Amino acid sequence: MATLVHRKTDWTGIVLAVVLTLVIVFPLIVVGTWAFTNVWRYPSVIPQEFGLRFWYQTLARADVWTSITTSLTLATTVTGISALICLPAAYAFARMDFPGRDILFFSFLAGHAFPKFGLLVAIAGIFLQLNLIGTFWGVVLIQLVGTLLFMIWIPVAAFQSVDRRMEEAARDVGAGPFRVFWSITLPQAGPTIAAAVLLSFVGTFYETEGAWLIGAPQVRTLPVLMISFINNQPVIQYGAVLSVLLWVPSFIALMFARRVVNSGSFARGFGG
Amino acid sequence: MTTIDSGHIAPVQAERRRPYGLLLVAAPVLLVVWLIIWPIISAVITTLWVQTPEGSEFSTGTYQFFFSDGYSLSNLSVTLWTTGVCAILLLLICLPIALYLRFSDSKVAGYVQGLAIFPMFVPSIILSFAFIRVLGPNGTVDLLANAMGLPKIRSPYLTAWGPVIGLVWDNIPLTVLILLSGLGNVSNQAIEAARDVGARKLQVLWYIILPRIGNSVLVAISFAVLGIFSSFTLPYVLGPAAPEMMGPFMQRTFRELFDPRNAITQAVITFGFCIVFGLFYVRSVAKNRTP
Numbered sequence: 001m002a003t004l005v006h007r008k009t010d011w012t013g014i015v016l017a018v019v020l021t022l023v024i025v026f027p028l029i030v031v032g033t034w035a036f037t038n039v040w041r042y043p044s045v046i047p048q049e050f051g052l053r054f055w056y057q058t059l060a061r062a063d064v065w066t067s068i069t070t071s072l073t074l075a076t077t078v079t080g081i082s083a084l085i086c087l088p089a090a091y092a093f094a095r096m097d098f099p100g101r102d103i104l105f106f107s108f109l110a111g112h113a114f115p116k117f118g119l120l121v122a123i124a125g126i127f128l129q130l131n132l133i134g135t136f137w138g139v140v141l142i143q144l145v146g147t148l149l150f151m152i153w154i155p156v157a158a159f160q161s162v163d164r165r166m167e168e169a170a171r172d173v174g175a176g177p178f179r180v181f182w183s184i185t186l187p188q189a190g191p192t193i194a195a196a197v198l199l200s201f202v203g204t205f206y207e208t209e210g211a212w213l214i215g216a217p218q219v220r221t222l223p224v225l226m227i228s229f230i231n232n233q234p235v236i237q238y239g240a241v242l243s244v245l246l247w248v249p250s251f252i253a254l255m256f257a258r259r260v261v262n263s264g265s266f267a268r269g270f271g272g
Numbered sequence: 273m274t275t276i277d278s279g280h281i282a283p284v285q286a287e288r289r290r291p292y293g294l295l296l297v298a299a300p301v302l303l304v305v306w307l308i309i310w311p312i313i314s315a316v317i318t319t320l321w322v323q324t325p326e327g328s329e330f331s332t333g334t335y336q337f338f339f340s341d342g343y344s345l346s347n348l349s350v351t352l353w354t355t356g357v358c359a360i361l362l363l364l365i366c367l368p369i370a371l372y373l374r375f376s377d378s379k380v381a382g383y384v385q386g387l388a389i390f391p392m393f394v395p396s397i398i399l400s401f402a403f404i405r406v407l408g409p410n411g412t413v414d415l416l417a418n419a420m421g422l423p424k425i426r427s428p429y430l431t432a433w434g435p436v437i438g439l440v441w442d443n444i445p446l447t448v449l450i451l452l453s454g455l456g457n458v459s460n461q462a463i464e465a466a467r468d469v470g471a472r473k474l475q476v477l478w479y480i481i482l483p484r485i486g487n488s489v490l491v492a493i494s495f496a497v498l499g500i501f502s503s504f505t506l507p508y509v510l511g512p513a514a515p516e517m518m519g520p521f522m523q524r525t526f527r528e529l530f531d532p533r534n535a536i537t538q539a540v541i542t543f544g545f546c547i548v549f550g551l552f553y554v555r556s557v558a559k560n561r562t563p
Contacts, residue, residue: 013380020387027402085299096293113550115502118539122311206395
């Protein structure tokens with residue numbers, strides 16, 4: 001972007017950078033410090049003793065392991081089912097014409113016209129009659145709904161950006177439809193689809209509200225366990241260690257998604 | 273998260289019209305109908321038609337209760353207050369950041385943009401924990417104040433300002449991105465032309481920039497309002513026990529008071545308050561998707 005302001009020192013930028021560092025990075029550093037602290041008593045500004053003692057203690061807790069297993073199983077199941085039903089649908093939206101194609105394509109936006117937690121309560125009302133409250137599959141269903149929009153819209157864009165002439169050329173030399181899909185379409189659309197699957201996995205892993213409303217206390221994911229640590233756990237380090245553990249998937253997503261997020265098309269996808 | 277790419281759904285040639293495409297899209301479409309559209313219709317019906325021994329009959333009883341119950345009304349008003357304050361704060365914080373990012377190409381700008389987007393990669397539950405460790409009782413701010421011989425702060429934890437701070441923090445990235453995307457439509461020529469005729473910075477902002485990004489501002493506000501009005505995690509963890517925001521209120525009515533009818537009534541009322549923002553937001557997203 002071209003500059004309109006020519007100044008030697010970018011004071012606005014420096015002020016913004018300092019303020020944002022204090023407000024956004026500093027609190028996270030505090031949490032990170034707590035996770036590697038054995039003793040930190042008020043009013044010392046720095047911890048009296050650093051160490052890994054609370055990592056051993058946190059990782060020795062049965063509830064932490066149950067939650068890790070539950071979260072990973074849930075996120076894998078939801079992402080798997082979502083990919084299974086959404087990717088063929090995305091291919092159909094991108095490549096085929098059928099009655100009601102446009103309205104069905106935009107129907108996935110329906111959930112975004114309503115405040116999310118209100119919608120979850122309305123769904124919970126349906127689940128109550130079906131005895132799905134407090135069950136694994138109830139949580140799977142409610143989290144599955146949350147993945148539909150971007151598991152369809154992102155792959156549709158990916159399939160549309162595949163070079164059709166290459167597909168036709170392959171067909172001309174005698175390749176069957178599956179061969180064309182496997183050797184031409186998939187390699188081109190693959191990276192974008194992989195990003196959608198990754199985002200879906202990470203988004204499901206952190207989904208808290210549906211899991212809390214439908215699943216708790218029987219189905220306890222890591223974020224749900226974290227809420228109970230915040231509310232009832234006097235040992236601060238347990239929450240800090242769990243925060244660091246919880247952040248790992250987000251960190252992986254950060255590594256992959258930075259370029260996508262910084263591009264302008266991402267904001268346009270949100271209506272910007 | 274919604275979607276990444278603004279590719280459009282292009283028309284397909286007529287000879288490729290294959291109705292069996294419907295079969296491929298059936299599963300996700302049926303899920304949307306069953307778990308989004310039907311629950312909304314069902315929520316309105318079950319709260320308005322009451323089952324009586326003689327059959328069902330129309331009644332607005334739960335709505336009358338909500339709007340005459342002092343506790344429900346104070347929850348609603350604290351929700352409206354939080355949403356309003358957050359929307360104003362978000363604009364006041366994010367507009368300067370977006371303006372700076374649009375009109376600067378110094379090295380610092382890249383760092384500022386990275387920081388402004390970073391909260392997107394911090395789950396709100398970790399944010400809540402960090403908030404309590406920093407601003408809570410005996411938190412880091414208290415430690416530093418004490419070390420400098422200052423009195424302890426009045427902690428915003430468990431007050432109405434707790435959720436406000438958390439929600440603003442959480443919503444900064446998308447607000448900045450949406451505003452920045454809108455500022456992309458403001459041409460440098462328009463601004464230079466205004467400068468040439470002697471317009472000052474504030475005049476440029478007011479007469480040139482703001483009218484051109486009005487739509488983006490509305491989209492950013494709509495998105496924030498939809499997210500904040502029925503937010504659950506941050507108000508539940510950081511907010512006061514009473515009055516509570518609609519999210520925790522609905523959850524408690526549903527799971528702890530075992531009163532799904534009133535919980536669903538509260539949900540329908542949140543739909544009513546957000547419907548304008550919701551329709552506007554969805555229309556903007558759809559418009560970007562089709563050329």
